[in-house]
Amino acid sequence: MNMDQLKRQAAARALEEVRDGMQLGLGTGSTAKHFVELLGERVAAGLKVIGVPTSEATRADALRCGVPLTTLDEIDHLDITVDGADEIDPELNLIKGGGGALLREKIVAAASDRMIVIADDSKWVPTLGKFPLPVEVIPFGLGATRRAIEKAFAECGVSGQMAVRKAKDGHVFVTDGGHWIVDAQLGRIVDPPGLAKALSAIPGVVEHGLFIGLASSAVLAGGGGIRVIERRKPKGDQE
Ligand SMILES: O=C[C@H](O)[C@H](O)[C@H](O)COP(=O)(O)O
Numbered sequence: 001m002n003m004d005q006l007k008r009q010a011a012a013r014a015l016e017e018v019r020d021g022m023q024l025g026l027g028t029g030s031t032a033k034h035f036v037e038l039l040g041e042r043v044a045a046g047l048k049v050i051g052v053p054t055s056e057a058t059r060a061d062a063l064r065c066g067v068p069l070t071t072l073d074e075i076d077h078l079d080i081t082v083d084g085a086d087e088i089d090p091e092l093n094l095i096k097g098g099g100g101a102l103l104r105e106k107i108v109a110a111a112s113d114r115m116i117v118i119a120d121d122s123k124w125v126p127t128l129g130k131f132p133l134p135v136e137v138i139p140f141g142l143g144a145t146r147r148a149i150e151k152a153f154a155e156c157g158v159s160g161q162m163a164v165r166k167a168k169d170g171h172v173f174v175t176d177g178g179h180w181i182v183d184a185q186l187g188r189i190v191d192p193p194g195l196a197k198a199l200s201a202i203p204g205v206v207e208h209g210l211f212i213g214l215a216s217s218a219v220l221a222g223g224g225g226i227r228v229i230e231r232r233k234p235k236g237d238q239e
Contacts, residue, residue, distance in 0.1 A: 004030070006120035006221040007084075011035035013219045013226050014082045014116045020048050023075055025108040026062055027083025028055040028101035031118050035082045040065025052078060054108045055101040056176050072111055081112040086131040086209070088123050088218050092231045093192045097134030097209030100165070100175050106207055106214070114216040121222035128192050129158070132183035134165070134209040135199060139180050145204030146182065152198035153186070160185040179206050 001009075011034035018024065018039070026036055036051075036058060043049065043066050050070045053059040062069055072078075083105055087095040094117060096102050109115045137145050146162060153159055165173040165181040172180055189195055189210075196210040218229045 001223065003120050003122075007031040007118070008034040008038070009226060010118035010120065010219045010221040011038055011082070013221070013228070014118050015039060015042065017080060017116060018042070018047070018049060022049050022079040023070070023077065024049055024051045025078045025081025025083070025112050025115070026051040026053045026058050026067070027081065028058045028105060029084040029099045031084035031120070032058065032082065033061055035118060036061045036067060037065055040067050043067055050075070052108055054083065054104040055099070057099075058101075072107070078108065078112040079114070081109050081115045082118060083109065083115065085117045085119055085123055085211070085215075087125050087128050088117055088119060088215070088220075089125055089128050089192070092117070092215040092218055092229065093128060093213075094211035094215055095128050095131050095133055095209050096211050097136070097181065098131065100134070100173060100181055102134055102209045103136050103175065103177050103179070103207040106211060109211065109214045115214050117215045117218040119218065119220055121220040121227070124218075124220055127188050127190075128210070129186045129189035132185050133189070135182045135184060136175055136177070136179045136206040136208065137182055138204045138206060141204055142180070145202060148202045149182065149184070149199065149205065152195070152202060153184070156195040156198055157190050158186045158188070158195065160187060177206065
């Protein structure tokens with residue numbers, strides 16, 4: 001089974017949790033796209049749900065697949081968000097934002113009763129950090145923000161090269177919110193909650209790709225089948 005088939009399997013398993021009448025957060029990326037497509041098939045067959053997309057790309061996919069959409073201004077909570085991840089550790093801390101959608105993804109996940117992370121099992125790691133950590137920044141004063149980020153890294157016992165993300169055409173990548181992303185090659189993040197807190201305190205940082213205490217469960221598809229890992233601590237508990 002190839003990687004794409006594994007991603008679809010994980011998406012199909014998460015779809016089993018969806019019930020009639022649910023309000024859903026719709027993630028971004030190649031794995032979440034499978035979920036949106038499979039959800040669209042169920043909607044065509046009569047399932048009544050409404051979704052909030054986490055990116056303009058997912059909005060377009062959802063519309064193409066016939067999934068009705070709303071916003072967090074029109075509804076006050078979401079039952080489940082289903083989203084992919086770039087790395088998942090045993091505490092269900094995540095690195096997200098490889099596709100640049102981390103800000104909306106975090107807003108949507110935080111507004112959800114449950115977040116189900118779907119992935120092929122290559123995303124499962126003992127320690128976060130091999131995947132470059134995306135930090136979404138305001139372009140104004142970027143030099144000062146980068147220095148503050150470096151200081152936060154040092155205080156949290158990590159270091160590594162930082163680079164402003166480029167799009168495929170060579171221009172700076174601009175997020176749906178009009179911001180830039182700095183990717184940091186940290187290798188090994190020893191204290192993800194501590195680093196998350198330090199980055200969130202920097203004025204020029206809009207958001208970062210560490211998702212701490214947000215995932216309720218992870219559905220991992222691999223050669224040996226599907227594993228569902230439930231979070232042991234209540235949602236939002238970072239200790
Ligand atoms: O910004 C993108 C998101 O955080 C994605 O969920 C993440 O990058 C995983 O994407 P994929 O399912 O394509 O590996």
